[in-house]
Amino acid sequence: MSTQVTEQEQAEAEEESTHQRRRLAEKAERQEVRDRMRERAETDLERADTVFDLKVFRYDPDIPEKEDPRFDTFPVPFTKGMTVLDALMYARDHYDSSLTFRHSCRQAVCGSDALFVNGTQHLGCKTQVVDLGDSEGVPGQIRVEPLPHQEVVKDLVVDMEHFYDQMDAVEPYFDADELPSGELEEQRQTRENREKIKMSARCIWCGACMSSCNIAAGDNEYLGPAAINKAYKFAMDDREGENRKQERLEIIEQEHGVWRCQTQFSCTEVCPKDIPLTEHIQELKREAVKNNLKFW
């Protein structure tokens, strides 16, 4: 009996130690990779014609050294066509694998990498490093921060929950009153109507506009430019019918709806998809007035 126990213990201990060994080996390997990447960065930096500093906001509540927000600066060798997202990925891959940011499509489609670059909201993947400099070309330093007015979860990652809640509040889905009567069951849209809502349909839910709006910053209940633009897309869609449009107007003309907008044009300025947000908000204001002012 006793031998059995010791055998079992021994086996466990052995297993433990192999496990331990494997972990250490993996760790050493990771360290090696890190060292290699850092070395590679050094040669890159030596070879590069132009190097710029990427100054990145860092915060991580789970790590003592990063509990207090700070900025880290990484030297990045410039390559032609480099975007801010490329630079971030370079820093992550060569200097600090814990550098955290969202990205996916790398072509201004998914809307996941809206960042605060040199004090303005930009999509990381759509912003060329050279465009941030002056006529000389590449800037000496680029400052990248998470979107303002949103809670920072880690490094450049912000909590988007509130933004999504506001988007949902305007019921952002096509919802027609009745189906067309013809034999064809498709919901046809006229060319003119399509043109009208074309720009509003381009939104990629990046949240840049909401982050730039200081009315939205002061009034948490304000629907915000993206949600109002979304409402515009459906309210202006002729196929939905009059009743549905009425319901939509009621949502947007509520206390924290279109009337909060004070036409600062901040959202229009930063929208990476060039949506004329202020124009759409103003048009909805006029729709709301027309809807309520009836002289007959």
Place this chain on the structure above:
Amino acid sequence: MSQSYDRGLVEDFGRWREFSAGMWAWIFHKFTGWVLIGYLFTHIAVLSTATVGTTAYTNTISGLESLLVVRFLEVGLLAVAVFHILNGLRLLFVDLGVGLEAQDKSFYASLVLTGAIVVASVPTFLAGAI
């Protein structure tokens, strides 16, 4: 998500150097609006001396006008009022959905026009005071 960091509003006005035209227009409009409201009260106070009598009113006015600082304040008031009017017109067009692409240019135009009108008015306001 155990915890998150709220960067707060601190950054907002600390970043004034990065503000765009529309933002400046908004700030100036608010500021001039408040100044005009403030002026309204002094205006009422001065006018109400007329209820005491015509001489009291005349004395108050000429007393104020003899102060150089009042003359300068009047120039400032004109600047504030003119900007508020011009930018108000700009906002009217914005509300009507006219020329939204040129909103920054119209803001600069109202600034320039305000400057020009104020400079032109200086001789009238300061005449006799210096």
